Amino acid sequence: MTVASLLDVEVDYDRGRALGPLTLSIGAGEIVALVGPSGCGKSTALRLLAGLEDPTRGEARRAAGRGETAVVFQAPTLAPWRSARANVALPLELAGVAPDEARTRADAALARVGLAGAEAARPAQLSGGMAMRVSLARALVTAPRLLLLDEPFAALDEITRRRLADDVLALWDASRPAIAFVTHNVEEAVYMASRVVVLSRGPGRIAAEFAVDGPLPRPDGFRAAEGFRATAEAVSAALAKGIDA
Incomplete structure (x- = not known):
């Protein structure tokens, strides 16, 4: 297909x-x-x-459909004022997912990319590789x-x-x-x-x-x-x- x-x-x-x-x-x-x-x-x-x-x-x-296509760019494009968890949860929030569920799914996505424990970190506190992992988690959280x-x-x-x-x-x-x-x-x-x-x-x-x-x-x-x-x-x-x- x-x-x-x-x-x-x-x-x-x-x-x-x-x-x-x-x-x-x-x-x-x-x-x-x-x-x-x-x-x-x-x-x-x-x-x-x-x-x-x-x-x-x-x-x-x-x-077709919301969340079925996700893009990761060369730069992580993370919102600097949001935590890793909040950055990953953003597409879910925009899709109308309830806040508690969005946080839970964001944490699970961060764990999948090896960032369990870094949920509260802001982009300035992350290495380049860690920031890219957050960007990947954000892309994957909607199961595209x-x-x-x-x-x-x-x-x-x-x-x-x-x-x-x-x-x-x-x-x-x-x-x-x-x-x-x-x-x-x-x-x-x-x-x-x-x-x-x-x-x-x-x-x-x-x-x-x-x-x-x-x-x-x-x-x-x-x-x-x-x-x-x-x-x-x-x-x-x-x-x-x-x-x-």
Whole structure:
């Protein structure tokens, strides 16, 4: 079953075309990574899937209903005056959930991302990795069918990035939402995704697609496996070709 799709979409800005034509489908429970050179329209494609922007031409379809699509941006975008609990509870409050239930569900979401005990902390008291975990908890608290991640780990160090990649896969395994995420890191894309889509230089079109073999979540040592290395090299080669095209 398809959860979200872009059908022959094109996006034009004053400076010219930013994306397309592009056709892309995200299946239920699928994890899709979008990689491509800067300015190719990866984040634009994600905004179309999120319903934050409309295509100039073509059609964008996604899971309908309040809370069924959630977005995590590169910056955690947390309200600095609210506690971690209150930040995570916000989408529930906006949906009319009773305050006691919203707090209970927020605490459970924070526990799922490893932040039990930090419910009262404010964003200024959190590390970058902890703040991103709060942002993930806020996205997951509504049990979305579609989770969109726009370079959520870009500002983090490599060790934290890898740890959070495993955390996201563990969270995915618990409820199996469809995930589409944007990254500049080829190895991160191959590690986290069941399918990697390579976009050409802008205006972005699909230059290549790769299925990634192996179980999800990834087992220990997966990054050293021959299949992982071969797929990462193939994605890198397609990316280089797309940039030069």
